[in-house]
Amino acid sequence: ARPNAAQFKQLVVTALRELHGEVGAALPVDVLTYEEKTLSAILRVISSGLVKLWSALTLLGFYQNRRCAFRVLQTSPFLLALSGNSRELVLD
């Protein structure tokens, strides 16, 4: 079963709690958008917490006893920058 938005947030918080404990789980992380079809989301975190969040997502291996992996496509201090992915940019 694919996670809905609340379960996705719970997954992120669980990852933080496993790697960084209660202090990590208390880090304010917001799920700005979430698409259940593609299982992709935009997360927002304070910049001092980026290392904790990214490392926690990297080391999360299981969701409901099934293997999973987080792939970070893009990070930016500006939300507008996430609308276009410069990795997929094609120069004519």
Next chain:
Amino acid sequence: HAALSRRYVLCEVVSEDSRCRQCIEDRTLGLAVRDAIARVHGDYGLACCSISFTVKYLNAYTGTVLLRCRKDSYRLLCSALPFVRYLETRAQRYPCFLNTLHVGGTIRTCQKFLIQYNRTQLLRLLQNCTNEEERQCIQKSLLSCSLTEEQSQSGDEEEDDGTE
């Protein structure tokens, strides 16, 4: 090359139960502190603090504990100490808390602080005596304190702590 720096955290175990202090040993205390670090700071914090972590000194009579850790992770350790809420030995759980007294870079500075602290604590105990019997007892132990010079290490002094 960078020197291996350590931090020594001096704390005391405070408990309402008088049996709690008797059951303090280095292993139970070490496990309790590491468990608290794992809860508060997770796998990363536990691994970070465990690198050079030991219980260096323990005094069951006064409840004084000296912990050692790396300088890079002493903040993780100190912030997790308030989350130690009980000590567990032989299937018995005693509620208690740890009071951080001093953080030093060497055992010697912690020892100096502890001697000074014990002096003030003895005087305060004397002031708070409720009956004459306690007062006599404390005065006797204060007067029987002596400084002994160890033959093996010259200049190393240890104050004899007469309280229980």
